[in-house]
Each structure stands twice: as C-alpha cells, then as structure tokens.
Amino acid sequence: MKQFIKSKQLRIILIALVIIAGIIMIAVKGFNFDLKYQDTQRVELYIETKFNTADIKQITNEVFGNQKVMIQAVEVFEDSVSITTTSISDEQKNNLVTKINEKYGTELKTEDITVQNIAHTRGRDIIKPYIVPFAIAIIATLIYMGIRYYKLQTAKVILKTIGILVLAQILLFSVIAITRIPIGRLTIPMVILVYLVTLFGITTRFENNLKKKNLEEAKSKK
Amino acid sequence: MKKIKIITIIVLIILITMVSFFGVYVHVQNRMEDKVRDYELDMDLKGARYVRLTVNTGSTDVIKDAEGNEVQTEEEMTDEQLAENGYTKESVPNNAEGSLTAENYEKSKKIIEERLDSQGVGEYEISVDNETGDILVQIPENDYTDNFVSNMNTVGKFQIIDSDTQEVLMDNGDIKKVNVMYGSSSSTTSGTAVYLNIEFNKEGREKFKNISSTYVEAENTTNTTSENTTNTATDNTSAENETVANETAENTSNETVANETTETTTKEVTMKIDDQEIMTTSFDEPIEDGTLPLQIGSATTDQDTLQDYITQATTMASVLNSGDLPIQYDINTENNEYILSDITSTQIQYVALAVGIVLLIGLVVFVIRYKLNGFLSAIAFVGLISVYLLVIRYTNVSISIQGIVGIVVTIVLNYIFINKILSKIKKSEDSKNLENVRESIKEGYKEFFIRIVPICISIIAFCFADWTTISSFGMVMFWGAFLIALYNYLITATMLKVKAEK
Secondary structure, three states, rough: OOHHHHHHHHHEEEEHHHHHHHHHHHHHHHOOOOOOHHHHHEEEEEEEOOOOHHHHHHHHHHHHOOOOOOEEEEEOOOOOEEEEEEOOOOOHHHHHHHHHHHHHOOOOOOOHHHOOEOOOOHHHHHHHHHHHHHHHHHHHHHHHHHHHOOHHHHHHHHHHHHHHHHHHHHHHHHHHHHHOEOOOOHHHHHHHHHHHHHHHHHHHHHHHHHHHHHHHHHHHOO | HHHHHHHHHHHHHHHHHHHHHOOOOOEEEOOEEEEOOOOOEEEHHHEEEEEEEEEOOOEEEEEEOOOOOOOOOOOOHOOOOHHOOEEEEEEEEOOHHHHHHHHHHEEEEHHHHHHHHOOOOOOEEEEEEOOOOOEEEEEOOOOHHHHHHHHOOOOOOEEEEOOOOOEEEHHHHHHHEEEEEOOOOOOOOOOEEEEEEEEEEEHHHHHHHHHHOOEEEEEEEEEEEEEOOEEEEEEEEEOOOOOOEEEEEEEEEOOOOEEEEEEEEEEEEEEEEOEEEEEEOOOOOOOOOOEEEEEEHHHHHHHHHHHHHHHHHHHHHHHOOOOOOOOEEOOOOEEEEEEEEOOHHHHHHHHHHHHHHHHHHHOOOHHHHHHHHHHHHHHHHHHHHHHHHHHHHHHEEEEEEHHHHHHHHHHHHHHHHHHHHHHHHHHHHOOOOOHHHHHHHHHHHHHHHOOHHHHHHHHHHOOOOOOOOOOOOOOOOHHHHHOOOOOOOHHHHHHHHHHHHO
C-alpha cells in the first residue's frame, strides 16, 4: 500500500482525476470570473467627505446581501464612492442612497443617481497581452534546455519540458475550476508562479539526471 | 578584528534596513518629509482612468441641392436663402442606423486597442457592451492620459481631396502605414524637425503618383494686343501656416504692342483628417516612392516643443495606422474619471506582514539549524530585502500584483540559496575551516545558479514585454536574481568567511 501511495501510477491517477474533474466543471459551470471581469452595474455617490471603506462595506452588506461588491474611491479628493456589483435594482438603489444619506448627512436623491452597466471583460482579452512574452520566454528556455542537456537527448528534453509545463498549467486551471477560485487579477500571478516552480523543478530533475549520466560516463571510461 | 568586521557589516545592514523600511525624514516647511523615493504602483494597485465611450446619438444638418448633392457652405444659410437657391436642409444622424451593429462595436474596440498599443500604453482594460455599443476603457493615470483619452474617439478619417471640386482622391484605404520621423531641418530654421511620414499601399502609390503629376502649377501663355497695359504674372504657392510666396513680373508699356501674358493656374489638393483641413498644396514633380512626409510644426531646438510635436505626430500616426472608427463615439466629463484601486494600502500591508511573519519563522529555523552561521545569514537576509526594496524604488520599477509575486519569489529563491550554502558548510568535514566554507559557498553558487538559468532566461524575456504587469514582474525578478548573486557574494559570503577566519 505504501509503495502504491508513493508510486508514479498513483500520482498519474490523481493528476488525471483532477484534470477530468476540472474539465467537467468547466464544461458544466465554466470558470468563476471575478466581479471585475463580469457584467456588472455601478453607481457613483458623492458623499462630500473622505470615507472609510469599512463603513461603506457595512452599508453595501445590508443593501446587497450576498452579492459581491467592489468599493472604490473616486478622483484625488476621494470624496465620492464607486460601488460596483452584479446588479442593482431600484429598491437596492433607494436603500443605498437612504443609508448613505443617513450615515454621511448628505442629501442625495435617487433620481439623480444613474446606474451604469459595465460589460464583462472577455477571458481572451485578459490573457492576450501575456501570450507573446510567454511564448518568447518558453522558446528561449527550450533552446537553452536543448543545448544544456543534449546528453539527455535534446528532443526528449524539449518534449518533456513542454509536456510538464503544459500539464502544470492544465492542472492549475483544473484546480481553479474545481475550487471556484475566481478568474481575476490573481490568476496571471498564479500562472507565472506555477510556471517558475515547474521550471525550477524540471531543471533540478535534469541536473540530477545529467550528474548521474556524467558519473556513469566517467565510470565507464575508467 | 574578526568581531569588528562582523559588527561593522551588521551595523551597515541595520542602517540600510532603517532607511529602507522607515525612510529618511527631513524637515521641510513645518512638516517632515520622507526623502526616500516611494514605490511606483501600477494600475491594479493605484487606480485607473475610467473612460466610457458612448455611441454618438446626435445628427448633423446637411444642405442638399435640387439634385440631392451635398452643398458645402461656410456660412449658415437662412430658410429664405435655402429656398432662393433651391436647397433643402436635412438632419442626418452622425451614426447611420445600419452602422450600429455588434460587429462595428467590436471593430471600434479593436481600433481603440490598436491606438493604445501604438501609443505605448503599457496596460489597459477594455470591454464593449454589444447591445449599446458603449466601450469602457481603463488606462493608467499619468501625464499622457488626457492625450490618450482625446485620441480614443478620434474617427481618424483621412482624405486627400480636390480643392476645387471636393472630389475625394485618396482615403484611409490607400494608406499602408504612417510613422514618425525626425531629421534636421532643410529650411533656414535650424533644429530638429518632426515628420509624419505617410506611406501608401500599392494602389495608393499609383493614385498618389497620378495626383502629384496632375496637381501641379501650370503656366498658360496667351498673346493679346492692348494699349497702356500692365501685365502681372503671379505664382502662388499656398500652404496652411506657411508664407505665401508671390512672384510678380510687371511689364508696362505706353505703346500699342503685342503683349504676352503668362497666367499660372494651380490645381491643388487638400489633405483632411477628420474633416479638418491639414494643408492645401500642389506638387512640383511627380512623387513616385509613394510616401508623403508632412512636417509637424517647425524645426526647433527646444526639447519640450520637440516632445510636443513628437506626441502630436505619434498620436496622428496611431490614429491613421489603426484605421477609421466605424462609429462616432462621445466622451463626456462624467464618463472620464480617475477611480482608485479597490486594493487598499492596508491590504498590501497585510500581505507584507504575512510574508514578513513567514520569513521570520524561516530565519528562526536558520538560527536553530545552523547556529551562528544561521544567525549571520539571517541578518544578511534582512539586509538583502532592504537593499532590494531600495533598488526597486530607485530603478523606477512599477509594482503590480505580479511584481509583488516577483518579490515573494525572490525571497523564496534567496532562502533556498542561503539554505543550500549553509547546509553545505554544515555537512563539510570541518565547518569552521575557511577553505571548506569557501568551497561550500562556491559549490552553492554553482548548483543554485545553474538551476535558475531557465528562470533567468524567462525573467529577461519578461523584462522586455510591452505589457506593464509582466515587465514589472520581469524587472522585479531581474533585480532580485542580480542581488541574490551580488549581495550574497559581498555580504553573506563575507560574513561567513570572516566568521571562519582564525
């Protein structure tokens, strides 16, 4: 049993299961996009004074309940607040205005507040700027790997590197899909992190193999 | 001596740490001002200019003659004047109903993206509402933001028209690319001149060749007989903002003679961008290379003026290169505002605190495992982070979320590196022997850096990316890797070697 747990097969089975589950999740529910990248609605309220985000958060929690909310200060004086959420009904708008007026002593009128629709940002637009830098980085890395580890067979090294890099990213996105981690500002940093860790792991592995190979060669020469 | 050396290095580290984490405060006009440069934060952490482009719903009054042709008039005509001339006035929507399609909204978005890219906007977010056509753009707030914004909804309609007949001779479809060129001025004014170089495509090149051979000054000579005549031959070349050169030849005679009159007729073209006249000109000779260099402003030696011209030319080039917007968009002040990031400085401080706590635990582990060597390395580690944070600030590296990840990765890499060296020293036969320490450091360097070569290659590639967030990561990591190599060689290794000295 211990051997099985440590075995390569178990790892492969686990990875395959995670990927399959990820694919199913993506097919059924898709990715969970962060509020910043979803279709949203936004209101802006001039509260005439610098505000505390926690106070606004308390109000939005009361008004919007479980809806995700993004609170931002507007312009340099930070005396207006921008509230973005998935949708804002007339009732919610009224409540929000009333509560803000109560809290800050303002005289905002519901009819003066417009709800702006914000269209979602597409996933491909988020990743587009990263494609070329990553492609260049990977190609340059593969060239280095091919040269450095030629004793381990260049083609094999390159294919293994590509395979592991791709697999690691698929695994990452499967985990993101399964755990419903929102696709947002932290996704690309996660991709970069996984890329670097994978690269470090692959290089360490190849270095060890190269060391072994050199030792074997030295032994056989003797 | 050994102790003095180590204490000196530790004091130095403490000083740098104080400067890096707490700053250097100087009394300036009744307040204390930190003289250490602040971090340059990117759009995600600082905030962005939110610009909403809304589809223009206005209309323009167009005057048409009896045959339905558009009539160009400088003056506004009254209803009576219109009736007298047999003209009619029609209100034409600025955006034809048929043009308001999802396809055109998408095309507009792409054109705006191209414009932002060509103007070197390193980071932006853009989304389009396929129902209303509204486009929301988020761009970083800086000195050039207003220029980028004003350029977003410029339609970018390029036309070369016959000055007399108003016939459109060339348009955007004839342009291959537009670039900005500099050169020393050929005119009497010394300095550098900025040119907007319009390069035409194959079809455009042919058209332009024909135009440049057709729209020339032509001299028509006629013979007349008259008495006491004054003949005037005038050669006019006019271009906007340029001096009109007049050459007048005057022949006066009191006798009845056969006079030769030379009249110069000039066919001119007018270049327009977004219906605004840029220049009116004729050509001296046919232009066969298919390029039209237009000087922006006049030659100057003043750097600020030159920069203004370059910005103007770059803006124009980016507009013309991206093609004309199929839809007219409006930007009003309400839809053009700076909104701060939802990530607050307190949240960033929490992240820093969490990293700090984890690092502290890691350094305690160093001390427990490697005793005095671990303690010295831990002190040096803190020094490295301090120097690193100063380097990031003084090299103008913009910090993004990716940049923060880069800082964390650097800290982790340095931890792995120091741990490797310390464990090698510990494993060596005599860890207090200077030679063994030297050898362990050398091996540690070799083993570690050979393993991070692929990471370094990727980092360098990321450094050159146009996209700020990825280049931020690249730059942060570049300085990190550089400092891991240099700082540890100068400080950590020195401390360990001094400690091993007899």
